[in-house]
Structure formats: C-alpha cells, structure tokens
Amino acid sequence: MSANGRDAALRLVIPSDGELYEPTLNYLGSCGLSVRRPNSRQYTATIRSLPGVEVLFQRSADVTTKVEEGSAELGITGLDRYLEYRTDERTVVSLLDDLGYGRCDFVLAVPDAWLDVSSIDDLADLALEFKQQGKQLRIATKYPKLLREYLFHRGINYFTLVAVSGALEAAPVAGYADLIADLTATGTTLRENRLKTLQGGTILTSQSCLIGNATTLLRSKDALRLAREFIEMLEAHMRAEPYYRLTANVRGASPQEVSATVLSRPEVSGLRGPTIARVYNVEEQDWYAVSLLVRKDRLMEAVDHLRDCGGIEVSASQLSYLFKGESSVFSRLLDPASESVEEIGGL
Incomplete structure (x- = not known):
C-alpha cells in the first residue's frame, strides 16, 4: 500500500541520507513534483501532483539495488553509485x-610529498617499480x-x-x-590533507x-x-x-513588417522566430505583440534588439517547462531494440 492508503502504480526510490537527500527533494519540487513526507521517520511519501506514485527513501548506497531487484521502478542516485552497484546492465538503465x-x-x-608523481603515466611507472621490488601499490577506495x-x-x-568505510583522506x-x-567536489578536503590529484587521474565525472x-x-x-x-x-x-x-508591444504597418524587423537579427529573434499578434486598441490600430524564446545568456541583447525595433513594455519570464513533440527518453524505453543504456540519457 502507498503512503496515502492506495496501491502505488509506480515506485520511485530516492536517497534518505548523504549529500543528495535535500538537493533531490529541492530538485523534484522545482520540477513541480514536490514530495509530501508526513514526518522524517517515515520511509514512504507521495507526490501530490502525480497520484499513484509512491516515493521510497533508502540509503544512497542501496538505491541502485532496489531498482535492480524490482522494489522500485525508478530511482534517483549518483551516477557513480549507479555504475558501481549495478550488476545487470540489461535490467537497470x-x-x-x-x-x-x-x-x-x-x-x-x-601525497604532496610524491614530487615525481604528478600524472597517471607516472603512477603506471611507479606501479611497475613496486612490482619489481616485490610490492604492490595500495589504493584506498x-x-x-x-x-x-x-x-x-x-x-x-x-x-x-x-x-575503507570512513574518511579516505587519512589512509596514506x-x-x-x-x-x-575518492569523490571530490572542490578538492578542498584533499588539499587540507596534503593530497594532490593526478593529471589524467579523473576516473569519472559524476552527478x-x-x-x-x-x-x-x-x-x-x-x-x-x-x-x-x-x-x-x-x-x-x-x-x-x-x-x-x-514579450513586447511593437508598432508597425503590418505583421509582416514587424516580423521582418525582428528577424533582421536572427540570433536574437527567438528559438523558432517571433510570434506576432495584433493588439486591439480603440485609439491606435497599428500595434503588435511580439513574443520570443531566447537563451538567458542573450537576454539583454534580445531586450535591446526589441527596443531598437520600437518595442515598449518589454517583459521577461523564465520558462518552467519546454516540451517537445514526444519524449525521446520514453520512446527508447518502450523500444526493446533500444541500442543501449547510456544513450537513453540524451535530451
């Protein structure tokens, strides 16, 4: 039974601990999928905007396993934990x-003291030296x-x-x-423990x-x-x-004239071009509403362009959702001949 007393049709497992717990709740909330958890001791919750979904809270290290064994159909975890803990690449994707x-x-x-070891190639040479001395490099992970x-x-x-189950930095x-x-977001903890990362030694960039x-x-x-x-x-x-x-109001003799003016700079004239609609006014009949979709890094450039086109009352609002004709991710999930796992992730 789900947390609301009804059978759940879909179960989503998310981290109950660690650095992904709060960010995951915040992220889902920003997507309009706020998780309603009655109290912090309860390990099930619901998503009010999607009735029929039950949210399960599990340790970060267990999320992949829970999805793989079928305890949940979907899960959110770190890419590092997914790749480390999955055992069947055909089941969990x-x-x-x-x-x-x-x-x-x-x-x-x-260690910083290893002055002659600064790259992965240096480490390969060192491993060979250790082998010749009858030793092996010991790596904590x-x-x-x-x-x-x-x-x-x-x-x-x-x-x-x-x-190692605890902090790795003390191992050397x-x-x-x-x-x-080890995992690092900024490298500060490594530096504070007199450790340095190797050139070419990034094993995985995770998120x-x-x-x-x-x-x-x-x-x-x-x-x-x-x-x-x-x-x-x-x-x-x-x-x-x-x-x-x-959006802005622009004066012009016709929709064609206004659109031509806006399109004079294609790089700031919208994702698919401008949408032009007549503004109905009792006193003045030559105003048109112009609507554009622009990237935020070109926002002020697009605002100035609309001003140059004679636009007034320019307003800007950030999009919450931008849907395509269909979901490529879902389409591939339905296709049993889907090429593979990680290719599903592309937007």
Whole structure:
C-alpha cells in the first residue's frame, strides 16, 4: 500500500541520507513534483501532483539495488553509485544521466610529498617499480569496481585495493594505503590533507541521474503512464532552464513588417522566430505583440534588439517547462531494440 492508503502504480526510490537527500527533494519540487513526507521517520511519501506514485527513501548506497531487484521502478542516485552497484546492465538503465545537481569527480590522489608523481603515466611507472621490488601499490577506495576497470584500461595491473568505510583522506598518513581514489567536489578536503590529484587521474565525472528498471516498467500500463509523465516533467524542466520568454508591444504597418524587423537579427529573434499578434486598441490600430524564446545568456541583447525595433513594455519570464513533440527518453524505453543504456540519457 502507498503512503496515502492506495496501491502505488509506480515506485520511485530516492536517497534518505548523504549529500543528495535535500538537493533531490529541492530538485523534484522545482520540477513541480514536490514530495509530501508526513514526518522524517517515515520511509514512504507521495507526490501530490502525480497520484499513484509512491516515493521510497533508502540509503544512497542501496538505491541502485532496489531498482535492480524490482522494489522500485525508478530511482534517483549518483551516477557513480549507479555504475558501481549495478550488476545487470540489461535490467537497470540510466534514463537521464545528468539531472544538473550533485556534481563531483571521482579522482586518484597521491601525497604532496610524491614530487615525481604528478600524472597517471607516472603512477603506471611507479606501479611497475613496486612490482619489481616485490610490492604492490595500495589504493584506498569505496568504488573498487569503477577503479579496477579504470586502472586496467590504463594498463596499470599491479595494485591492491583497500576497502575503507570512513574518511579516505587519512589512509596514506595512517599507513594502510599509499594513495586514494575518492569523490571530490572542490578538492578542498584533499588539499587540507596534503593530497594532490593526478593529471589524467579523473576516473569519472559524476552527478545525479534517473535510473529505471525497464523490465518491471514494461509489465504495467499504469506504471508506464506515470513513468512517462514523471520523465517528461524532468525533461521539460531541464530543457526550459536556459530560456526566457520575452514579450513586447511593437508598432508597425503590418505583421509582416514587424516580423521582418525582428528577424533582421536572427540570433536574437527567438528559438523558432517571433510570434506576432495584433493588439486591439480603440485609439491606435497599428500595434503588435511580439513574443520570443531566447537563451538567458542573450537576454539583454534580445531586450535591446526589441527596443531598437520600437518595442515598449518589454517583459521577461523564465520558462518552467519546454516540451517537445514526444519524449525521446520514453520512446527508447518502450523500444526493446533500444541500442543501449547510456544513450537513453540524451535530451
């Protein structure tokens, strides 16, 4: 049963802890999908704007597993945790691999005292030296799968991974690892612990992502319907973020004359060009309302252009949603011959 006493047609699992908890709630709220959680001790919640969706709160490390095992059809987690914890690439897929928050890098960091080691190539040479001395590099990490794949791809085959549950930065000083592979957003904590990142040593750039269990979703029409609505809300919100709608009243002899004036500068004349509509006024009959969609980085340039066109009463409003003809993400989810996982994430 869902938190509102009815059977849930779609279950969404999100982090209950860590750095993604509050940002995920804020992000969903900004998309018009506010999560209603009765109290902080309750591990289920609802989304009022999407009846039939139940939100489950789980540890960040467990989100991928819950989606993969079918306890939830959709989940939000870090790309790093998704790639590390998935075991079946055909079952759990990344639907949107960048939701725009929770950015961090998974990097290799060595002690500042290692003056001769500044790049991944230097580390490869050092690993070989250790091997010749009958030793192996010890690397502390919480993401052994991602790290192992990265090192093998770089031709570094001689190393030992040290599993650590707490802070990794102390591992070299404490002596139970030679270097670390850890997540960092700014690098400040690494620097404060006298560690430096290696050139070419960024294993993964991670951020929050939406994942889904294609198998369980395809079993229910109600789940698919809700999944489409949920996915399209996220897509449309992300797509709209860079755009503003500008409107102005412009005087002209005809719609064609006004549009020609606005189109004289195509780079600030709208996403698909201007929309022109007659302004009905008892006293003056030669005014037209002009509406444009422009990128926020060209907002003032577009405002000045409308002024140059004779525009007055220019107003600007940020878009909340920008929908396309159909959702490419949802279309690929429905296609059993979909090429692969990460390709689904493109907008």
